[in-house]
Amino acid sequence: xxxxxxxxxxxxxxxxxxxxxxxxxxxxxxxxxxxxxxxxxxxxxxxxxxxxxxxxxxxxxxxxxxxxxxxxxxxxxxxxxxxxxxxxxxxxxxxxxxxxxxxxxxxxxxxxxxxxxxxxxxxxxxxxxxxxxxxxxxxxxxxxxxxxxxxxxxxxxxxxxxxxxxxxxxxxxxxxxxxxxxxxxxxxxxxxxxxxxxxxxxxxxxxxxxxxxxxxxxxxxxxxxxxxxxxxxxxxxxxxxxxxxxxxxxxxxxxxxxxxxxxxxxxxxxxxxxxxxxxxxxxxxxxxxxxxxxxxxxxxxxxxxxxxxxxxxxxxxxxxxxxxxxxxxxxxxxxxxxxxxxxxxxxxxxxxxxxxxxxxxxxxxxxxxxxxxxxxxxxxxxxxxxxxxxxxxxxxxxxxxxxxxxxxxxxxxxxxxxxxxxxxxxxxxxxxxxxxxxxxxxxxxxxxxxxxxx
Amino acid sequence: xxxxxxxxxxxxxxxxxxxxxxxxxxxxxxxxxxxxxxxxxxxxxxxxxxxxxxxxxxxxxxxxxxxxxxxxxxxxxxxxxxxxxxxxxxxxxxxxxxxxxxxxxxxxxxxxxxxxxxxxxxxxxxxxxxxxxxxxxxxxxxxxxxxxxxxxxxxxxxxxxxxxxxxxxxxxxxxxxxxxxxxxxxxxxxxxxxxxxxxxxxxxxxxxxxxxxxxxxxxxxxxxxxxxxxxxxxxxxxxxxxxxxxxxxxxxxxxxxxxxxxxxxxxxxxxxxxxxxxxxxxxxxxxxxxxxxxxxxxxxxxxxxxxxxxxxxxxxxxxxxxxxxxxxxxxxxxxxxxxxxxxxxxxxxxxxxxxxxxxxxxxxxxxxxxxxxxxxxxxxxxxxxxxxxxxxxxxxxxxxxxxxxxxxxxxxxxxxxxxxxxxxxxxxxxxxxxxxxxxxxxxxxxxxxxxxxxxxxxxxxxxxxxxxxxxxxxxxx
Numbered sequence: 001x002x003x004x005x006x007x008x009x010x011x012x013x014x015x016x017x018x019x020x021x022x023x024x025x026x027x028x029x030x031x032x033x034x035x036x037x038x039x040x041x042x043x044x045x046x047x048x049x050x051x052x053x054x055x056x057x058x059x060x061x062x063x064x065x066x067x068x069x070x071x072x073x074x075x076x077x078x079x080x081x082x083x084x085x086x087x088x089x090x091x092x093x094x095x096x097x098x099x100x101x102x103x104x105x106x107x108x109x110x111x112x113x114x115x116x117x118x119x120x121x122x123x124x125x126x127x128x129x130x131x132x133x134x135x136x137x138x139x140x141x142x143x144x145x146x147x148x149x150x151x152x153x154x155x156x157x158x159x160x161x162x163x164x165x166x167x168x169x170x171x172x173x174x175x176x177x178x179x180x181x182x183x184x185x186x187x188x189x190x191x192x193x194x195x196x197x198x199x200x201x202x203x204x205x206x207x208x209x210x211x212x213x214x215x216x217x218x219x220x221x222x223x224x225x226x227x228x229x230x231x232x233x234x235x236x237x238x239x240x241x242x243x244x245x246x247x248x249x250x251x252x253x254x255x256x257x258x259x260x261x262x263x264x265x266x267x268x269x270x271x272x273x274x275x276x277x278x279x280x281x282x283x284x285x286x287x288x289x290x291x292x293x294x295x296x297x298x299x300x301x302x303x304x305x306x307x308x309x310x311x312x313x314x315x316x317x318x319x320x321x322x323x324x325x326x327x328x329x330x331x332x333x334x335x336x337x338x339x340x341x342x343x344x345x346x347x348x349x350x351x352x353x354x355x356x357x358x359x360x361x362x363x364x365x366x367x368x369x370x371x372x373x374x375x376x377x378x379x380x381x382x383x384x385x386x387x388x389x390x391x392x393x394x395x396x397x398x399x400x401x402x403x404x405x406x407x408x409x410x411x412x413x414x415x416x417x418x419x420x421x422x423x424x425x426x427x428x429x430x431x432x433x434x435x436x437x438x439x440x441x442x443x444x445x446x447x448x449x450x451x452x453x454x
Numbered sequence: 455x456x457x458x459x460x461x462x463x464x465x466x467x468x469x470x471x472x473x474x475x476x477x478x479x480x481x482x483x484x485x486x487x488x489x490x491x492x493x494x495x496x497x498x499x500x501x502x503x504x505x506x507x508x509x510x511x512x513x514x515x516x517x518x519x520x521x522x523x524x525x526x527x528x529x530x531x532x533x534x535x536x537x538x539x540x541x542x543x544x545x546x547x548x549x550x551x552x553x554x555x556x557x558x559x560x561x562x563x564x565x566x567x568x569x570x571x572x573x574x575x576x577x578x579x580x581x582x583x584x585x586x587x588x589x590x591x592x593x594x595x596x597x598x599x600x601x602x603x604x605x606x607x608x609x610x611x612x613x614x615x616x617x618x619x620x621x622x623x624x625x626x627x628x629x630x631x632x633x634x635x636x637x638x639x640x641x642x643x644x645x646x647x648x649x650x651x652x653x654x655x656x657x658x659x660x661x662x663x664x665x666x667x668x669x670x671x672x673x674x675x676x677x678x679x680x681x682x683x684x685x686x687x688x689x690x691x692x693x694x695x696x697x698x699x700x701x702x703x704x705x706x707x708x709x710x711x712x713x714x715x716x717x718x719x720x721x722x723x724x725x726x727x728x729x730x731x732x733x734x735x736x737x738x739x740x741x742x743x744x745x746x747x748x749x750x751x752x753x754x755x756x757x758x759x760x761x762x763x764x765x766x767x768x769x770x771x772x773x774x775x776x777x778x779x780x781x782x783x784x785x786x787x788x789x790x791x792x793x794x795x796x797x798x799x800x801x802x803x804x805x806x807x808x809x810x811x812x813x814x815x816x817x818x819x820x821x822x823x824x825x826x827x828x829x830x831x832x833x834x835x836x837x838x839x840x841x842x843x844x845x846x847x848x849x850x851x852x853x854x855x856x857x858x859x860x861x862x863x864x865x866x867x868x869x870x871x872x873x874x875x876x877x878x879x880x881x882x883x884x885x886x887x888x889x890x891x892x893x894x895x896x897x898x899x900x901x902x903x904x905x906x907x908x909x910x911x912x913x914x915x916x917x918x919x920x921x922x923x924x925x926x927x928x929x930x931x
Contacts, residue, residue, distance in 0.1 A: 024796035024847070029494045029789040030535045033599045034575075044553045044573075046534070052489040059488050064501075070485035089725045089789030090798075 002069060006109055010067045013104040014060045018097065023061065025092045026054045032084035032094075037367045038077055041384050047074045050084035050094050057101050067105065075101055077381060079374055080243055081334035081367035095339070096285060099242055106245025123246045127204055127236045128253055137208040138178040164379035171413035176211045188218055188228040195225030195314055199266045199303075201257075203276050204236035210406050216435040217272045217307055223438055224314040228270075234260040239279035242286065243372050254283045255293060258300045268305040272431055274336025274405040275372065280304045281340055306336060307431060308345035308404065317352035320441035321434070327357045329398035330430075331389070331412060332365045333405035346404055346430050353437040359396040363389075368403075370411035382411075383418075390415040393425075401427045462503045462546045467524045471506060471548075474516040479507040479554070490549040493534035493541040494596075495883060496797050497847055502529065502543040507551040511629060511637060511668040514550070518666065518912075519635035521548065527915050528633075530662045532573070532604025535596040537788075537800055538881025540608060540661050544916040550666065552603055558582055559669070565643045566674045567626060572603025572667050579672075588674040591618035594877075595785040603667050609659030611877030613741075613781065616835035617709045620877065622658045629669035630657050633908040643671055656903070661879050662914040664907045678743035681709070682753050683777035686760040687734040687767045691715060691818070694736040695811035697763040698834045701740075702807055704759060706752050710741035711835025712784050713810075718831040718842075721790040726783040728776075734766060738834065739784055741777070787831045787840075794827070794844035801860055802884075803867040804876030807837040816866045817841045824859040826852075838876035864890065885920035 002010070032050040033039050039049035046052040053074055059065045075098065082095045111119070126132055143149050152158060158166045184207070198221060206214050221228050238253035257280070261269055271277035281304045284297040311317070328350055337343045343365070351358045369375060369385030393401055393415070401416070403409045412427035428436075463471075463482070472480045481487070482504040491501045503526070508514045521528050527547025534541050543549055556573030561583055568583055568590065576597040583590050593612035594600050600610065606628070611620040627641030630653075640653040657664055688694040698711060714722065715736050723730040731737065738760065742752045757768045771777040792798045805813045814830060817839070821828035832839035841863055843856050864874045864887050874880075874887045889897055901919060904911075 021796055025792055027494065027496060027789055027792040027798050028492055028534075030533055030596065030599045031786070031789055033533060044533075044551075044556075046489040047485060049489075055489055055492060056485055065484045065488055068484060070483050074485065089722075089786035090792035091725065 002067070002072065002109055007066045007068065009108045010104055011060055011063070013108060014057070014067065014101070015063075017104060018057060018061050018100055020061065022093060022097055023054060023058045025090050026051065026058075027090055028055070029089070031087055031089060035083040035087045037079060037081065037083070037369070037385050038381060041381060041388070048077060053078060054092070054094065054097065057097060072105060075105070077378060079334070079367045079369070079371040079385075081371060082338040083334060083365065083367065086338045099247070102243070102245040103247040119244075119246075123241055123244065123249055127240060128249070130204060130207070130235055133204050133208045134178060134181045137175050137181065140172065140209070141175040141177055144172075144174060162379070164376050164382075167414055167417070168376065168410070170417055171410055173209060175209050181208055181211055184230065184232070185218075186230050186232055188222055188230075190222045190225045190227055192225060194227045196267045196310070197227045197229070197265065198268045198270050198310065199229045199231065199261055199264050201237070201261075201269055201271045201276065201280065202230055202234060203271075203273055205406055206273050206276070210429070213272065213406075213429045213432055216429075217270070217431045219435055220307065220311060220316065220431055220438070221270065223319065224311055224316045226310070226314070229264055229266060231260045231264065237276040237279045239275050240372055242279055247286070250279075251286055251290070254286055254297065258283065258293065258296050261300060261303075262296060266303065268310060269300070269303045270305060270307055270310055272307045272404070272429075274306070274333030274340065274342075275407060277304060277306050278335030278339035304340075306340055306342045306345070306404070308349055309342055311434070312345040312348055316434075317349050319438065320354075320445070321352055321437035322354040322441040322444055323356060323433075323437050324440075325355045325357070326400050327359055327396065327398045328400045328402060328433075329359050329361045329393060329396040330364060331361070331368055331393070331401055331403045331408055333403060333408050334367045334371070336404050337365055346402070349430070349434060350402060353434075354441070355437075359398060361392045361396045361398070363392050368408050368411045368415070370405075370407040372407060375411060375414075386411060386415045386418070390419050394419070394421075399425055400433070401425065402430050402433050403427060404430045462526050463548070464524060467520055467526060468504070470520050471504070471517060474513050474520070475506055475508050479509070481505045490531065490534070490551075491543070493531075493536050493539060495537050495539040495542065495881070496799055498539040498542045498544075498882065500542055500544045501546065502549040503546050505549045505551060507553050509554045511631065514631045514666055514668050515635045515637055517548070517550070518631050518633060521912050522633050522635065522910055525910055525912060527912050528662075528666065529914050530572075530603065530607065530666045532601030532607075533575070533596075533599045535600045536604065536608050536879060536881065537802070538608075538661075538875065538879040538883040540879050540881035540914070540917060541604075542882065544882055547912070547915075552601065555668065556601075561586060561588070561674075562643065563588070566676075567643045568672045568674055570602050570670055570672065572601060572606070572670065574602045576600050576602060576605055583674050584677060587677050589677045590624065590672060590674055592621045592624055595788065597785075602670060602672070606658050606667050606670055607660065607662045608879040609877070611833065611836070611838060613710045613712060613784065613833065615833055615838065615877070616711055617707045622655065624673045625654055625658050625670060626673050627671035628654055628657055628667055630665035631668055632665045633910065633913050637668075638665070641671065659879070661881060661917050663904060663917055664913060666913075678709075680746045680749050681741065681743040681774075681777070682749050683710075683739070683741045683771040683780055684753060684757065685769050685771070685780065686738040686740060686757070686765040687731055687769075688736045688738070688765055689734055690764060691736045691814055692811050693764045694738055695814045695834065697738060697760050697765065698810050699808050700759050700763060701756050702835070704755065706742075706755060708740050708752065708756065708835060709743045710739065710781075712739040712832070713737075713834035713839070714739070714784065714787065714831040715829055717794070717827065717829040718787050718791065721793045722783045722787050724793060725786055725790040726779065728779045728783055730783060738765075739780055784831075788842065791829055791842050791844055795846050797845050797847040798842060799845060799856055799860070800840055800842045801863065802838070802840060802875045802878040803863055803872060804836075804838045805867050805870045805872030807835065809870040809872065810834055810837055810839070813839060813867065813870060813872070817863060820859050820862050820866070824855045826855060826859055828859070833876075836876070837872065861887075880918045882917060885918060888918065888920065
């Protein structure tokens with residue numbers, strides 16, 4: 001519940017901070033409607049569409065309505081997938097509007113103490129600190145390996161958690177040990193001649209819970225002919241903060257990353273998570289009002305490139321690649337597709353692998369419902385969207401669902417669990433799959449058996 | 455919730471309406487009302503008192519009865535993509551949604567008809583009939599999201615209007631709920647029907663002012679065997695316009711004959727990025743469908759005509775994907791123009807196609823006179839042009855010039871034997887000019903029909919007939 005005083009403060013901040021030109025640029029043509037997952041899943045409710053949300057933001061600015069709980073509700077139900085931006089002929093940057101509105105609301109609304117504590121812990125205490133991320137991951141690893149997980153699952157203790165958290169617990173990957181996480185190299189040389197010099201953005205979650213995928217990424221870059229630099233002072237990209245209404249903290253993280261990379265003489269800064277990549281790509285917008293950082297941010301963002309694009313550019317898809325025969329489909333990461341505009345490169349890579357029968361699923365470009373921590377915050381809508389997605393995936397008869405973002409990957413795993421398909425279908429990050437294919441070809445050359453990652 | 459009742463809906467009426475549709479289909483929250491306070495028309499916004507989503511015809515009839523009794527305005531709304539403020543609830547009341555009434559009821563391959571509920575999205579219908587080798591030709595620019603009910607109410611046109619006509623030409627029968635709650639059925643699956651007045655045609659394009667369409671039987675035709683698309687480029691605007699007249703004069707009716715000028719091309723390319731030329735003054739997007747030999751013959755002939763009229767280049771689309779990209783780009787023209795300035799005023803002047811060149815010339819002269827940028831694109835083949843002015847509503851002085859410029863454009867269209875709207879409808883936007891087209895007797899005849907069917911004026915009031923000379927101002931109840 002937002003009090004009248006809070007509403008008045010939020011309204012005032014809307015009037016001061018929302019970009020009026022951007023709000024006016026929406027000419028309400030409605031072309032965005034069919035692209036919006038929440039509009040579709042809500043049974044065509046205008047309030048759950050980008051056009052409706054922009055109208056509400058504008059109405060708050062114009063003083064037509066107060067930012068009451070209904071307004072807040074429609075803003076929080078948005079996935080932030082930005083599919084609407086790709087189809088908007090007027091070029092409205094909806095994502096920026098949403099981010100600003102959410103930040104205003106989060107900053108002015110007095111949240112209940114437990115929520116505040118959790119937010120503080122997650123946003124300020126955990127994600128920005130890689131050492132703590134490692135400890136938390138190690139703790140999770142201990143939980144998984146000590147037998148405690150089995151015990152907890154058996155005793156039904158999990159029932160104390162909300163359903164959305166319970167489901168997430170089931171699909172978390174087997175995480176690395178503390179020791180494995182410590183041995184992060186700072187520089188790698190390619191196999192053969194240096195074609196490009198790149199820096200690798202390791203991320204926070206990717207470099208702990210998904211460490212194996214990061215290692216695979218580095219290996220692929222070496223195979224493709226890259227000298228890779230991994231600056232140790234980098235950290236969390238801040239996407240979670242930016243999307244969750246903690247913009248100031250996101251800015252601090254952005255500055256830290258810019259500083260960590262700007263001295264390096266590299267062609268690209270490579271990312272392997274759509275969500276992080278898209279946020280890094282918009283650091284210049286995030287810091288647009290900061291004269292000291294605006295230029296530095298622009299130099300940084302100009303170098304951001306997704307791993308698939310880099311691999312295609314370096315002709316990785318022409319190398320021998322082979323997996324055991326299987327049907328494969330690809331689930332776009334929204335931010336990779338809609339913000340980084342990377343959609344064909346991953347498909348080209350997958351189709352180049354011998355043994356892959358690639359089948360495009362219908363609405364592959366529609367959000368899977370993961371959307372950062374959306375699946376934990378809005379489980380009902382998230383699961384509805386996921387169920388639709390799994391229907392589409394099933395129609396392709398794919399046994400491998402490839403994604404390009406950790407959130408999507410977990411969500412796909414969750415979908416597979418929910419549909420009871422775990423026996424026959426797996427979800428895998430594209431870099432893990434590509435490494436599997438590269439090693440598969442190598443193994444065949446050496447006459448050994450093909451291995452499968454899981 | 456309780457006390458959120460808008461000024462026009464007494465508590466008792468609210469209770470009865472909720473009894474009919476259920477509380478989950480009745481919304482009078484502020485946010486819920488606000489998001490149905492607009493359509494795609496720039497500058498118009500007015501709040502309804504409630505938003506109601508009925509599930510069937512019976513509920514619609516009950517709603518009409520209650521509203522008639524309490525004199526509550528009803529504004530039926532599809533996806534709100536119209537450009538004449540036709541679904542803006544300018545006098546408040548209820549906005550009626552068709553989210554629950556969105557099924558294709560039947561595709562009859564023997565009679566070549568489709569029977570649909572009003573909430574069906576136009577493209578969904580087109581795809582569904584295409585799967586059966588059939589064709590529903592009306593294709594408004596917003597067909598990806600517009601609904602059949604909205605198309606019928608507005609008598610929407612589209613890119614294929616020249617050869618195939620508009621929505622009206624495909625409506626065979628309707629089920630309509632009248633203001634008093636009576637349900638009437640007009641026409642049916644018949645090619646021939648001369649029994650009495652043609653009520654079907656009366657309701658089509660009546661913009662929700664005479665009744666609420668709850669079901670429609672539509673005519674389908676066989677899918678043309680093949681289709682080809684080409685782009686003709688010009689360095690001279692009027693040469694492009696002359697080509698249009700020459701093509702028709704040569705007894706060719708292409709399926710599509712679209713015109714885009716340079717500023718439009720630039721913004722469209724900026725959005726679509728499909729390699730449209732932006733260094734020419736105008737392009738014609740030309741399409742023909744039908745039997746292969748006919749298509750090939752017509753395309754060759756049209757290419758020759760374009761070249762003879764100084765087209766600098768004529769290019770055939772290499773594949774269906776390429777052709778579809780061109781069509782998509784054209785459909786996005788209006789919204790893409792919003793990239794130039796925050797407010798985009800789009801108009802809909804139509805002239806006999808022989809007068810296209812004169813009209814294009816006049817538009818440019820008027821733009822110059824009022825020091826405005828007016829981009830022009832549209833369905834050149836059927837004489838339906840969309841002169842569009844990118845402007846900024848916050849600049850009152852410029853808005854007044856825009857107002858006067860468009861007044862002159864409409865006057866010119868009428869002078870050339872044309873009309874004030876070819877496919878967008880009258881709504882609120884064109885109401886002040888309707889008399890120019892119809893004369894006082896024409897207006898009186900239309901008002902008599904309205905009075906007979908809706909004596910309490912609850913059906914989409916404030917539309918078609920001007921209440922005042924008030925024009926482009928923001929209305930907020």
